Amino acid sequence: MPFLSGTPPFRPENPVFAIVLGNTLLSTVPGVSGAGMSPEKTVLTPVLDSELIIHGAIRSRKWKPNTPTGCPTPAVITRAMMALLGMEPLFINAGLTTQPVIPCLDVYGEPGKDPRVGDAVARARELYARGEQVGRFLSRSGDLLLLGECVPGGTTTALCVLRGLGIPASVSSSFVNNPVALKEAICARVQERIRAEEAKDPIEIIRIGGDPMLAVAAGIAASFKGDTVLAGGTQMLAVAAVLRELGKKVPSVVTTVYVRDDPTAGFTATADMIGTHVYYVDPDFANIGHNGLSRYCVGEVKEGIGAGGAMFLARIMGRSEEEIRGALLTTVSGY
């Protein structure tokens, strides 16, 4: 496959790369998320990843946002592409358990709660409205919005929301062996709650079973005036599905081929059901000459914190495949 699965119709002059950070307490349930050295530490990954992308190193804490097997965080990819483009992403704090160590556009939300036992995002409607305000501000800042996310455990909340919207989705995972049974059990409980409330409105479904990123990202995409591309896997499909259900324009999605090729995720089928166009990035990590990166090809990590979108952006801003792969290898080898 070529580096990009297709050529987008837009030629941005001033792109904005924004990444929505959030937590769901589901990531602390053992087995749900691989985004961290232990279930308890997964909640720190958005803060550590954002520090890594901005400063190139994690100075605020002693551990790294790696997977339990030591696979590098996809933040390294995003960092490499931002450096290549001379850009910095704007981080948006949708609701975190810990305070970031870099400036964030903060909507003053809270971390998502466990949706099996009560509302996940009590203030979902307010967070959506604050997201709309962020989108209006960003409309003055650029002509293309690339919107990424970092929510450990977020594929499970995305599954809950997609199913709640009537989409028979399955979801990807940062684990090699996707903990499908655990996710399905959580999702089944959440669907019961959605049915009990007879909830149909997508923001109500986020309130019951989503996470704060989903509400904020949907609000931003709904009000941004230029072109919007959602950068991520199943979680961004959930955002696209929410927007479709709200009657808003459905943005394109960009992700890596490693998400597309996850046999448990059924990514392309879900995207087709939602009716969103997907750009796939194939950085050919198998042949890049780095063990950690080649693990992406056997299914670990796959995507995250806008990594696929960052490579997409570098390409459409005119960087060659060789430049992109060279920058990735140099950056990743430095960690």
Next chain:
Amino acid sequence: MPFLSGTPPFRPENPVFAIVLGNTLLSTVPGVSGAGMSPEKTVLTPVLDSELIIHGAIRSRKWKPNTPTGCPTPAVITRAMMALLGMEPLFINAGLTTQPVIPCLDVYGEPGKDPRVGDAVARARELYARGEQVGRFLSRSGDLLLLGECVPGGTTTALCVLRGLGIPASVSSSFVNNPVALKEAICARVQERIRAEEAKDPIEIIRIGGDPMLAVAAGIAASFKGDTVLAGGTQMLAVAAVLRELGKKVPSVVTTVYVRDDPTAGFTATADMIGTHVYYVDPDFANIGHNGLSRYCVGEVKEGIGAGGAMFLARIMGRSEEEIRGALLTTVSGY
């Protein structure tokens, strides 16, 4: 005097209006600040003002950010100008006692402490660096940065910093009768602490006796690549003085004639000592047909939360004096 004291050399195509919010616990000392119905409530003014500017009304609390005599907050002026221009300002949270109800670019600082008894801004250097990062981001968002502030009690911390830098300033106040003796007593204590530490570096002086806005605003202005205009009175002179002392380019300042004409403030003399160019806005509130606004002419409030800068921006973006005064009267009469 004409509406603007001079014509700026720049013609912005995409201006950014950012307002740095902060607290100093000095505002809760009775008599220091008139920005609120009582000393305890002054700390809420940045949050209430920012809500008013974005939403046009304060819904989150029952009281208003008026002065004890009921003079309207200058936020109404900023609101009117933003509406006239079809803009929204970006609020930057430098360190507040309470959580904002609108999205803010948050540098995760803390409110300034009472500088008579210990360091006012313990993390001043870190906040300056985070301000620099915000400035780099904003450089991609626009070609002119208008940087305002809202810090109740901030004229007193500005006085401490200006004097600490060796500038024999006096300061303006939102009270009709500027509590000069109280401010001087506070300032004298702080100068003792600065001398005891033999502090010369401006960021160290902010640490000892300033407030978080001063550190963050200086960082932003230091790294913004386009034209920067500091929108405010004595507090923005302190930011300009810090930048000069750091060897950075000293931005222009814009404020109202009501600050310039405060006999206790000596504004133009201080600006001349710092070597910053000042644009003065004269909205002629005496003849605008509104009692609350005409009080500005007898010295109450005078300026705040970027009000002077907002009128300046409307004018340089091509709005006529008639349009500006009409929008002010309509908006203020609605409260």
